[in-house]
Amino acid sequence: MDLRNSVESGTTLTPSPLITLRLEVNGKKHQVTVSPTARLVDILRDGLGLTGTKISCEIGRCGACAVQMDDKLVHSCLVMAYQARDKSICTIEGLAEGLGEELAEGSANEGLHFIQEAFLQEGGFQCGYCTPGMTMAVKALLDVHPDPATEQIQEALSGNLCRCTGYAGIIRSIRRAVNHINASEDMRNEASFIQDINRMDHYEFAHKIGWVYEHSPWIAKKAWESSPFYDREELMQTMSAVVQNADASLKLSLLRAHPDLGTRLKITDASQKEQKGAGLDQLSNDELTKFQSLNKQYVDTFDFPFIMAVKGQNKTTILEALQLRLNNTYEQEFSTALKEVDKIAGFRLDGLFQGRG
Ligand code: FES
Numbered sequence: 001m002d003l004r005n006s007v008e009s010g011t012t013l014t015p016s017p018l019i020t021l022r023l024e025v026n027g028k029k030h031q032v033t034v035s036p037t038a039r040l041v042d043i044l045r046d047g048l049g050l051t052g053t054k055i056s057c058e059i060g061r062c063g064a065c066a067v068q069m070d071d072k073l074v075h076s077c078l079v080m081a082y083q084a085r086d087k088s089i090c091t092i093e094g095l096a097e098g099l100g101e102e103l104a105e106g107s108a109n110e111g112l113h114f115i116q117e118a119f120l121q122e123g124g125f126q127c128g129y130c131t132p133g134m135t136m137a138v139k140a141l142l143d144v145h146p147d148p149a150t151e152q153i154q155e156a157l158s159g160n161l162c163r164c165t166g167y168a169g170i171i172r173s174i175r176r177a178v179n180h181i182n183a184s185e186d187m188r189n190e191a192s193f194i195q196d197i198n199r200m201d202h203y204e205f206a207h208k209i210g211w212v213y214e215h216s217p218w219i220a221k222k223a224w225e226s227s228p229f230y231d232r233e234e235l236m237q238t239m240s241a242v243v244q245n246a247d248a249s250l251k252l253s254l255l256r257a258h259p260d261l262g263t264r265l266k267i268t269d270a271s272q273k274e275q276k277g278a279g280l281d282q283l284s285n286d287e288l289t290k291f292q293s294l295n296k297q298y299v300d301t302f303d304f305p306f307i308m309a310v311k312g313q314n315k316t317t318i319l320e321a322l323q324l325r326l327n328n329t330y331e332q333e334f335s336t337a338l339k340e341v342d343k344i345a346g347f348r349l350d351g352l353f354q355g356r357g
């Protein structure tokens, strides 16, 4: 690419003395011959036709010309041509092409970078002059801080001036982009965890997974025979099917392996954590008496402990459920309790997949 031609066609570039330099823009290598007074923004716009990068203030104040140079955000109106020698530049056009980034798959705008998709969804595109630079600033931020604090967002946007609408839509867009990163991260964690457990032998598998069904590693042992598993869902469904297909006495032993809820009788660490979350360690005397009385009535009636997945519940909803379920027939309650066991196992499995188990 020789920018002397653009001088002849009337641009502001000075024809001499000229320098030749190589640089990479959006993954493509270029050689350009330019005046030493040319700026990176001139190379991009006039030399390479990448007009997505805008020029506004030309003194480094507005951020309209922001691009990444060797992964750092720069104002291309302030970068002299020689400073871009052998550098790798990413412009808004490179972002749209993906450059190895994860794209917003499945969206109506497939092919957009997920930051652009987030801007689109949240009304972050406010004007054509500022948005390319804003988007590049957000990319530079999220490259370094994938889950930025508010101050980091403010700092990152401090070089990009908006004089029209303000920053609310842009900040919402950043939050949406961050959610996308976190969701992608969860998926990667899940994929890596499932690979790990698919490599486990029978014993390792039961040791790692067996506890999600209270004191009942036989479920994981049986489920392992169906490995490898495609994902968390398939693993959970397999274990759940082991329970469903077990004979009645095994199912009963599974129910009886659970601790009494709210009575602080022998309970496992995992159950203690779950009960604390539901506020069952903060009962008044009256509440404790009521829980104990209903629980006794329950155990006398059904001959297994009251089981409820307490995540998202509180002592009031648990007490209501206990009262209600006392009206069930034995068969209804047996089935309800097993469903709750599955829910508990599901929550515990989620914790394992998220590294909290
Ligand atoms: S045009 Fe470069 S900062 Fe305004």
Ligand code: FES
Pocket: 126, 127, 128, 129, 130, 131, 161, 162, 163, 164, 165, 166
């Ligand atoms: S987004 Fe360009 S002036 Fe506000």
